Amino acid sequence: xxxxxxxxxxxxxxxxxxxxxxxxxxxxxxVSFAIGLFLAILVALVQVSxxxxxxxxxxxxxxxxxxxxxxxxMFIIFFGLPSLGIMLNSIVAAxxxxxxxxxxxxxxxxxxxxxSVPAGQIEAGSSLGMNYFQVLHRxxxxxxxxxxxxxxxxxxxxxxxxxxxxxxxxxxxxFMVSQRIAAKTYEPLALYCExxxxxxxxxxxxxxxxxxxxxxxKLEQG
Amino acid sequence: xxxxxxxxxxxxxxxxxNGINVDIESNKTxxxxxxxxxGKTTLLRxxxxxxxxxxxxxxxxxxxxxxxxxxxxxxxQIIEFRKKTGMVFQSFNLFSHRTxxxxxxxxxxxxxxxxxAEAIQEGMALLxxxxxxxxxxxxxxxxxxxxxxxxxxxxALAMKPEVLLFDEPTSALDPELEIEVLExxxxxxxxxxxxxxxxxxxxxxxxxxxxxxxxxxxNILEQGSFSSLCQSGNERINKxxxxxx
Ligand SMILES: Nc1ncnc2c1ncn2[C@@H]1O[C@H](COP(=O)(O)OP(=O)(O)O)[C@@H](O)[C@H]1O
Ligand SMILES: [Mg+2]
Numbered sequence: 410x411x412x413x414x415x416x417x418x419x420x421x422x423x424x425x426x427x428x429x430x431x432x433x434x435x436x437x438x439x440v441s442f443a444i445g446l447f448l449a450i451l452v453a454l455v456q457v458s459x460x461x462x463x464x465x466x467x468x469x470x471x472x473x474x475x476x477x478x479x480x481x482x483m484f485i486i487f488f489g490l491p492s493l494g495i496m497l498n499s500i501v502a503a504x505x506x507x508x509x510x511x512x513x514x515x516x517x518x519x520x521x522x523x524x525s526v527p528a529g530q531i532e533a534g535s536s537l538g539m540n541y542f543q544v545l546h547r548x549x550x551x552x553x554x555x556x557x558x559x560x561x562x563x564x565x566x567x568x569x570x571x572x573x574x575x576x577x578x579x580x581x582x583x584f585m586v587s588q589r590i591a592a593k594t595y596e597p598l599a600l601y602c603e604x605x606x607x608x609x610x611x612x613x614x615x616x617x618x619x620x621x622x623x624x625x626x627k628l629e630q631g
Numbered sequence: 632x633x634x635x636x637x638x639x640x641x642x643x644x645x646x647x648x649n650g651i652n653v654d655i656e657s658n659k660t661x662x663x664x665x666x667x668x669x670g671k672t673t674l675l676r677x678x679x680x681x682x683x684x685x686x687x688x689x690x691x692x693x694x695x696x697x698x699x700x701x702x703x704x705x706x707x708q709i710i711e712f713r714k715k716t717g718m719v720f721q722s723f724n725l726f727s728h729r730t731x732x733x734x735x736x737x738x739x740x741x742x743x744x745x746x747x748a749e750a751i752q753e754g755m756a757l758l759x760x761x762x763x764x765x766x767x768x769x770x771x772x773x774x775x776x777x778x779x780x781x782x783x784x785x786x787a788l789a790m791k792p793e794v795l796l797f798d799e800p801t802s803a804l805d806p807e808l809e810i811e812v813l814e815x816x817x818x819x820x821x822x823x824x825x826x827x828x829x830x831x832x833x834x835x836x837x838x839x840x841x842x843x844x845x846x847x848x849x850n851i852l853e854q855g856s857f858s859s860l861c862q863s864g865n866e867r868i869n870k871x872x873x874x875x876x
Contacts, residue, residue, distance in 0.1 A: 529724035533783075536679050537738035537790060538714035540706065547741055552728050 415599050422590045426583050426604055430611070433500075433582035437572045441504050442565055445511020452516035457523050458541075467516070474513035480574055482506050487578040503575040507568060515557075515564050522557035523549055555626055562619040566612050573608070583607060632657040632825055633678065633794060638687035638698075640673055640849075647673045648684065649849035655794065658823040662836045662857075665846035666871060671829040674846065675798050678827065679718045680709050691715060691793065714742060717787030719797045723779040725771040731758065731782050732767040738790045750789070757785040761815050777808030781815055788819075795819065797828040833875050845871075 452467045454460075474482070487502040497505070526549050534544040576585035583604055591600035633655035640648040647670045655661050655678075663671045676682035678689065686699035689712075696704060696712060725734050735757060736750035745753075758764045761781040763774075771779055780800055787795060797816065801809040813835055820826060820839045830836055836843065837857045844854045845868055853863050860868060 527724070527727075529720060529722050530726055532681055533718070533720065533724035533726070533786075534737075536681055536713055536716075536718040537786075538710045538742040539738075540710060543741050547737065548726055548728075555728065 415596055418590075418594050418596055419599055419603055422587070422594075422600060422603065423607075425590065426587050426607055429581055429586045430583040430607055433575075433580060434569065434572050434611070437500070437503060437507065437575065437580070437582065438565070438569050441507030441572075442511055442568055444504070444508035445568075446515055446561070448508060448512030449515035449519055452512060453519035453523060454545075456516070456520050470509075471513045471516060474509055475517075479506065479510055479571060480577065482509070483574060483578050499575070499579045502578055503572070503580050507571065507575075510571075511564060511568060515561060518557050518560045518564065519553065522553035522560075525556055526552045558622060558626060559619070562615065562622070566615050566619075569611050569615065570608055632691065633827075634688070634690040635678075636688040636690075638674070638677060638684050638689070640670075640677065640682060640684045647849050648677065650687075651849070651851055653844060653851065653854070655825065655827055656842065657825050659841040660820050660826040660828065660839045661842045661844065662840040663827065663829045663844045663846060664831070664833075664836060664871070665844075665852075669846040670849040671846055672798055673849075675718075675796050675827060675829055678794070678796055679716045680704075680712055681718070683709075710742075714790060715793040717790055717792035717795045719780070719783050719787050719795065719800050721799045721803055723771075723776070723783045723803070725779055725782055725786070727771050730768050730770055731763065731774070734771070734782060735786050735789045738786065743790065754785070754789055757788050758782075760788075760818075761785045762811075775808055776804045777811045780804065780812045784812075784815055784819075794825040794827060797826065797830070799829050799831065802831065831875060833872060 452471065455463045455467045483503065483506040486506050487497060487499060490497060490502075530548055530552075531544055534548045539547065572582055573584035575582050576588065579585075587600045587604035591597040594600070633653075635651055635653045635655070638648050638651040639646070649670075651674065653661075663674065665671055673682055677684045680696075683704065684698040688698070689696050691712065696708060698704070725731075726737065729737065732751060732754050735754035736745075736747065739745040739750040739753070740747055755764060755767065758767055761784055763778060763781055763785070766774060766778065766782075771782070774782065780803075784800075800816065801812050804812065809832075813832070816826070816828070816835075817839065826839075828839075840857045842854065843857050843860050845852045845860060847867065853860055853865055853868055855863075861872060863869075
């Protein structure tokens with residue numbers, strides 16, 4: 410199976426796949442995660458602070474996003490919205506879909522982390538005369554952040570892999586490129602395994618970063 | 632110093648504080664005793680506004696808070712009041728992501744807007760006072776329960792409150808750790824801090840109390856000096872006191 414021809418194809422295609430990994434997959438992941446995390450922080454704060462009007466709204470958002478498949482959401486945004494006159498660039502559509510997803514899932518992570526901060530410490534802060542914002546900023550968020558680091562890395566790593574779905578709305582990221590090469594060379598097994606290995610490398614690096622971060626946080630905060 | 636008038640608090644159908652009138656005197660130690668569930672914690676928390684009473688007044692020095700008015704209390708009023716009342720909790724409640732000294736300077740720096748260097752200097756003096764200067768840079772989880780409570784006392788003192796409130800400060804501690812915390816409180820009593828303390832330690836109450844309040848079902852059954860309470864002849868008080876011997 411691994412004859413010279415296949416090895417040649419693998420060698421030639423490696424950089425052809427890796428380059429869109431660097432120019433599409435990584436930026437797509439970083440931008441979507443950053444926007445999603447920002448959204449998640451807002452959503453979590455609205456929920457734990459029980460902000461009127463907004464609270465039912467963000468609950469609805471989380472419900473919709475978590476209750477429907479990401480792929481279907483991407484199709485609605487990219488292929489569906491043009492019927493309403495909203496034409497989006499495929500990359501923009503992908504970023505919107507990914508950000509909305511990270512926002513919904515990570516908001517639940519953050520909400521749980523915020524609720525895990527012991528009520529007694531919050532009361533202790535209040536008893537010193539801190540206002541709500543000070544308690545949030547000085548006591549709740551630093552502790553919630555620490556607890557949410559591992560699950561947020563989990564979401565981040567999932568997102569790296571989920572970007573492969575963007576191929577279905579014409580984004581030429583790694584998986585799209587490997588599909589094309591597979592079709593041209595008639596070597597789907599080799600090509601798809603190769604792209605899998607590249608995803609694996611990305612995620613392994615991230616896992617290492619996660620362990621480093623967790624270790625650092627532990628040293629930093631007792 | 633603190634005048635409490637007609638204070639009431641209800642949780643659903645349960646009248647936890649039922650029209651209480653008390654004067655807390657400056658530079659004196661007031662001890663609150665009574666059976667479990669009688670409303671001691673609720674009364675103490677009301678003095679720090681962690682619990683907002685349904686009705687009644689609390690006056691401190693010249694300012695009075697009226698509860699149950701149409702206009703709810705302003706956040707600013709609540710915060711001003713809390714700054715002047717230092718709370719020490721049964722379960723310590725130290726900030727677990729901050730070192731001992733950071734716990735102590737949190738209030739002065741964040742709330743009183745003190746300079747950090749000044750707050751640290753004062754904080755170290757307080758740690759010296761509670762005998763934990765060498766633990767300044769440790770985290771709460773590295774300390775014993777007794778040490779954590781001593782830090783919590785220093786944290787409350789750092790705000791220079793007008794009154795210190797203790798809610799069963801040693802009941803979460805093993806007996807041998809209890810002693811070190813009681814020793815600190817004893818020092819504060821001798822230094823004439825204004826103190827309100829809820830405790831089941833009758834020996835300690837007898838030793839430090841200038842004034843004792845006996846609570847039962849949200850009412851003050853009896854108040855006065857410790858010995859006057861012992862001699863009150865009230866059967867329920869006698870029974871409670873002997874049960875704790
Ligand atoms: N937040 C609350 N919600 C409902 N009931 C409460 C609450 N806090 C206290 N209680 C009730 O009020 C009564 C008095 O409680 P507490 O003040 O803690 O008594 P003590 O400190 O004397 O044991 C108890 O019956 C308790 O269950
Ligand atoms: Mg109690």
